[in-house]
Amino acid sequence: MHDFEYECPRTLADAVAILAKGDSRPLAGGTDLIDHMRTGRFRPALVVDVKKIPELGLLESNDKGLRIGAAVSCFRLQSSATVRDQYSAIADAVSIIGSVQVQSRASMGGNLCTSGPAADSAPALLALSAQCVIAGPKGNRTVPLEQFFTGPGKNVLQAGEILVEITCPAPAPKSGSNYRRFIPRNEMDIAVVGVGVSVTLDASGQTITAARIGLGAVGPTPILATEAAKKLIGKPATDENYKAAGEAARAQTSPIDDMRGTVEFRRHVTGVLVERSLREAVARARGESKYHSHVRIPCC
Amino acid sequence: MSRKRVVSCTINGSEQQFLCEPRQTLLSALRDTLDMTGTKEGCSNGNCGACTVVLDGRPVVSCLVLAVECDGSRVETIEGVAEPEKLAPVQNAFLENAALQCGICTPGFIMQTQALLKDNPNPTEEEIRFFLAGNLCRCTGYDKIVKAVQQTAETAGACKPGCCGGH
Numbered sequence: 001m002h003d004f005e006y007e008c009p010r011t012l013a014d015a016v017a018i019l020a021k022g023d024s025r026p027l028a029g030g031t032d033l034i035d036h037m038r039t040g041r042f043r044p045a046l047v048v049d050v051k052k053i054p055e056l057g058l059l060e061s062n063d064k065g066l067r068i069g070a071a072v073s074c075f076r077l078q079s080s081a082t083v084r085d086q087y088s089a090i091a092d093a094v095s096i097i098g099s100v101q102v103q104s105r106a107s108m109g110g111n112l113c114t115s116g117p118a119a120d121s122a123p124a125l126l127a128l129s130a131q132c133v134i135a136g137p138k139g140n141r142t143v144p145l146e147q148f149f150t151g152p153g154k155n156v157l158q159a160g161e162i163l164v165e166i167t168c169p170a171p172a173p174k175s176g177s178n179y180r181r182f183i184p185r186n187e188m189d190i191a192v193v194g195v196g197v198s199v200t201l202d203a204s205g206q207t208i209t210a211a212r213i214g215l216g217a218v219g220p221t222p223i224l225a226t227e228a229a230k231k232l233i234g235k236p237a238t239d240e241n242y243k244a245a246g247e248a249a250r251a252q253t254s255p256i257d258d259m260r261g262t263v264e265f266r267r268h269v270t271g272v273l274v275e276r277s278l279r280e281a282v283a284r285a286r287g288e289s290k291y292h293s294h295v296r297i298p299c300c
Numbered sequence: 301m302s303r304k305r306v307v308s309c310t311i312n313g314s315e316q317q318f319l320c321e322p323r324q325t326l327l328s329a330l331r332d333t334l335d336m337t338g339t340k341e342g343c344s345n346g347n348c349g350a351c352t353v354v355l356d357g358r359p360v361v362s363c364l365v366l367a368v369e370c371d372g373s374r375v376e377t378i379e380g381v382a383e384p385e386k387l388a389p390v391q392n393a394f395l396e397n398a399a400l401q402c403g404i405c406t407p408g409f410i411m412q413t414q415a416l417l418k419d420n421p422n423p424t425e426e427e428i429r430f431f432l433a434g435n436l437c438r439c440t441g442y443d444k445i446v447k448a449v450q451q452t453a454e455t456a457g458a459c460k461p462g463c464c465g466g467h
Contacts, residue, residue, distance in 0.1 A: 001323040001325075002323065003301055003302055003321070003322075003323055004302060004322055004323055005302045005322060006302070006305065006322035006366065006368050008369075027366070027369075029364075030364050030365065030366065030369070031346055031364050034325065034363075034364045034365075034366065035345045035346060035364065037323075038344065038345065039345075047322065047366070049366075049369060051369075075358060098346070098434070099346075099349065099361075099433055099434020099435075100359060100412070100415075100430075100431055100433075100434055101346075101349060101352055101359045101360050101361045101412070101434045102346060102361065102364075102434065104355070104358035104359055104360045105358075105360055105364065105365070186429075186430075186433070187430060187433040188347075188433050188434060294426065294427060294430035
């Protein structure tokens, strides 16, 4: 690995001041950054460890919503009963990013800032109306997640800016969400297609009153599939309508051919996953299903 | 060249201080600086799990941790698993089930197994396979490793009351 300096600021103001000097990279879980430095893709003169900054380690929820510090690990998110029960698409996503070892360290903020089109947390957070709180030399700003990504590996962060936290509004009663992906293996793989959905049902639990759909790995950035969601709002929660949403989602993709899948395959799978994810999210909204982990969450 | 940093941490229960360059990984500090070569280097990019250690109670791949980040941390490595002259149950189970051949992946599997059983003393086969999915073995085909983990869990005995929600 190339030679670099290391700083570990204790306050957000110090971090912004240090990052503003340029040629630096923030370090959270390091599971992308350290590998990218090892291969020479990134060669920052300075690595700024942001894990000791209180705002980036915050994880709290109240009746307004959920606040996730950008450096909070996937493991901490999985361990939160609130995340598992009320924001379950997030729990779905963070429990399949990398291995258990990677989840111990990797953060959702880092996953977003790496800005890979296949990032598992992005479709889930798009579905949950996430906002990115960014600090920088000119002050704070908030960007809706659908405006955060600008291309593969690229986002709106300017020099000296840092992602501080991700916020999600509290779900309305009778809401449910789900993230799922297609990979040719059972675990430890990168999404060929990833789909996150959230739905809200009316009091009867039969009609969809609100829906959002996020798509991953089917375009240069994660995609908020607004046209697909429109096919559901005000409609009964039926397989027929899920299928229409899946079909509309396919039309919003612009995938590439690569070793993980072809354009045609990715388009097809997008629709299939939208249908399945909607079925699961509706079941969760009705209280008929909930987040399931393959790894037992420690509780003692 | 960046100046070296002093890192103070607890390794296998004993206080340690060492010097490292910022670019050194925890894996490199353990093996090259502290001469603790039980932790193995496999892929160096976080995929194979050979370098798994337990950092502040959580299993991590030490190739994706900077040593300088570990100041003030607790690190547990394969060197801390056995007692003097006495292997830990997990080590005996790996031996008895022939759950290793070349042995490069074994320290990582042992550390990951310890991390699994700490939180989940009676895992199902599916839970074992998912928890160990970040550890690759090119020799055994995994079945023997899974059997060794199951035997370790059986040897350790049943769950204590209330320890994991009655699972």
